[in-house]
């Protein structure tokens with residue numbers, strides 16, 4: 001069986017999409033960064049809608065043609081990317097693609113097989129043959145590797161570290177980037193990660209670089225873990241985050257950096273709502289220009 005990610009809509013419909021990490025947009029009720037979000041699949045935001053976008057342009061009842069944009073959101077851990085990306089996708093009726101979940105799923109597979117994060121050959125093979133299913137459900141999207149539910153397993157601090165470590169391998173990046181491009185090529189997508197605006201979609205219609213002060217980012221991660229019932233230490237969380245930032249920003253292949261044409265947004269003292277509103281404004285302006 002080839003590589004891929006199966007994205008299921010509830011239990012009724014199955015859509016096979018070449019390896020992409022897809023989560024449904026959420027309902028916008030959550031206001032906190034980094035916490036679990038209620039998610040509901042609406043027509044127009046499901047995986048199948050990606051398949052059905054026959055063209056990147058869609059006719060409005062008025063006859064005006066509106067381009068379905070490709071939106072890139074990059075930034076370090078804890079900046080609030082996932083939360084705002086989901087919310088933005090929800091408001092626009094776009095598909096949200098969480099590329100970090102792909103690196104995490106691969107990291108878990110690597111750990112289970114006892115593969116060294118330095119073994120680029122085997123890691124590349126694994127990245128090219130990995131099979132993941134994303135199942136939108138009540139409250140959140142569940143992630144499956146074959147029949148195993150790995151939703152929680154890919155969110156541990158060890159997997160965060162390992163995902164950051166294997167993501168420095170060129171072969172791994174090439175395999176996953178190819179899948180991400182396939183998923184986003186028809187537009188109407190919000191992709192979130194580290195290299196979306198610089199490497200995956202350098203020609204993305206709109207690019208954001210979301211950042212926050214490191215203490216605030218660590219606090220968000222800390223709160224998130226406490227909420228999950230994990231025993232954590234704030235200082236350790238901060239050190240862990242700084243270490244991962246350093247890895248992600250200083251690797252040779254596709255390091256995290258702001259694309260020259262990305263809009264920088266500092267979320268330190270801003271609510272999710274404020275950030276998303278700003279993003280929607282920018283996207284609407286762009287859409288007007290294209291229509």
Ligand code: DC
Nearest residue numbers: 099100101103163164167193194195
């Ligand atoms: O966004 P996240 O924390 O779930 O990502 C986990 C790791 O995956 C991150 O530390 C670096 C890697 N990653 C990457 O290299 N490129 C991406 N586009 C997304 C994630």
